[in-house]
Amino acid sequence: MGKVKFYAWATVRPKDLGLSSDLLKNLVFLQLERYNNV
Incomplete structure (x- = not known):
């Protein structure tokens, strides 16, 4: 779940x-x- 949240952040926030x-x-x-x- 953590990875999914990170990808969602990575694809939206930097833009x-x-x-x-x-x-x-x-x-x-x-x-x-x-x-x-880990």
């Missing part, structure tokens, strides 16, 4: 904040790494 797609990709990658390490 609202005007962040670049590259930064978004980096955020998703880092978040996935954190989940994999």
